Amino acid sequence: xxxxxxxxxxxxSGKSTVSRYLNELGFPVVDADIIAREVVExxxxxxxxxxxxxxxxxxxxxxxxNRKYLGQLVFDQPEELVKLTKITAPLIRExxxxxxxxxxxxxxxxxxxDVPLLFETGYDKxxxxxxxxxxxxxxxxxxxxxxxxxxxxxALARINTQWPLAKKRALADTIIDNSGTIAETKQQxxxxxxxxxxx
Numbered sequence: 554x555x556x557x558x559x560x561x562x563x564x565x566s567g568k569s570t571v572s573r574y575l576n577e578l579g580f581p582v583v584d585a586d587i588i589a590r591e592v593v594e595x596x597x598x599x600x601x602x603x604x605x606x607x608x609x610x611x612x613x614x615x616x617x618x619n620r621k622y623l624g625q626l627v628f629d630q631p632e633e634l635v636k637l638t639k640i641t642a643p644l645i646r647e648x649x650x651x652x653x654x655x656x657x658x659x660x661x662x663x664x665x666x667d668v669p670l671l672f673e674t675g676y677d678k679x680x681x682x683x684x685x686x687x688x689x690x691x692x693x694x695x696x697x698x699x700x701x702x703x704x705x706x707x708a709l710a711r712i713n714t715q716w717p718l719a720k721k722r723a724l725a726d727t728i729i730d731n732s733g734t735i736a737e738t739k740q741q742x743x744x745x746x747x748x749x750x751x752x
Contacts, residue, residue, distance in 0.1 A: 555657045556751070557664050559680030561671035563718060565697035566730035567738065568686045572667045578752065581661055583652045585645060585668040585676070592644040594620045602640045607633075615637055628710060629661055642674070653679065663751050672724050674718050684745065685725035687718055688732045 554589040562568030576582045592599040595616045603611060603618065607626065607696040614620045649666070656664050663727070668676045677683055688696070690712070697708040722728060727745050731738045 555661055555664060556592065556682065557653065557680045558668050558751075559671050559677050559683040560665055560686070561666045561669060561721065561725075562729075562731075563688075563693055563715055563721075564669065565693050565700055565705030566667065566686050566688050568667065570738065571632055571684070571686050571729060572665065573685075574742055575665050578746070580663050580665050581656055581666050582665040583649055585649060585666075588639060588645050588648045590653075591621075592641060592648060594750075595691075599641060599644050603637070606636055606640065616627070628707075628714070628747070634714070648661070649676070651699060670715065672721055677724065683724065683726045684729060684742075685727070686719055686729045686731050686738075687722070688730070690718070692732055 558575075558580075560568060560572055563572070572582055572584065591597075593603060596598065600618055603623070607623065611619055611623045611626070621636070627637050649668075653666065655665060666676065666680055668674065671677050671680075671683065693712060694705065694708050697703060697711065698705060701708070701711075703711070729741045729745070731737060743752070
């Protein structure tokens with residue numbers, strides 16, 4: 554039987570670091586962020602619907618989606634974010650479900666389902682066990698400001714589009730504390746995998 558491990562974490566909490574490590578250990582990863590990019594590539598229905606909704610101003614000169622510009626457009630205006638989500642969410646879900654099915658058919662023992670908004674969007678219902686990567690909020694703000702070159706207010710606004718950590722903690726099966734070194738984080742992940750006989 555295939556086990557689907559749902560991996561999540563707040564923005565800039567280190568979820569991608571854990572995801573890469575799990576992939577290095579040989580686990581296939583179905584990554585919602587990568588799929589979110591794929592469904593809006595030039596020539597896709599997703600990109601066409603975005604252009605129809607937001608105009609061609611969301612495109613770069615080469616015809617690709619200007620994600621940064623679109624991000625600024627929707628993060629400040631909740632009603633615009635709703636419009637964008639209505640376009641992309643069903644396309645992302647359809648692709649994720651197909652990829653999980655293909656891996657299940659190959660009888661893969663463990664699949665990592667990497668979704669930033671795992672609980673918020675109900676993807677946890679597709680999983681057997683969930684893993685939450687977390688760091689204290691102040692550290693999260695610092696990392697996000699540094700990573701995306703955002704002001705404190707802009708970083709806080711992005712964090713606030715996600716559920717509070719306490720709500721996610723209550724739903725997660727296991728919590729990985731990523732406030733220390735990468736080596737310490739990897740040790741926690743490995744301990745979790747051994748405990749569940751995944752390695």
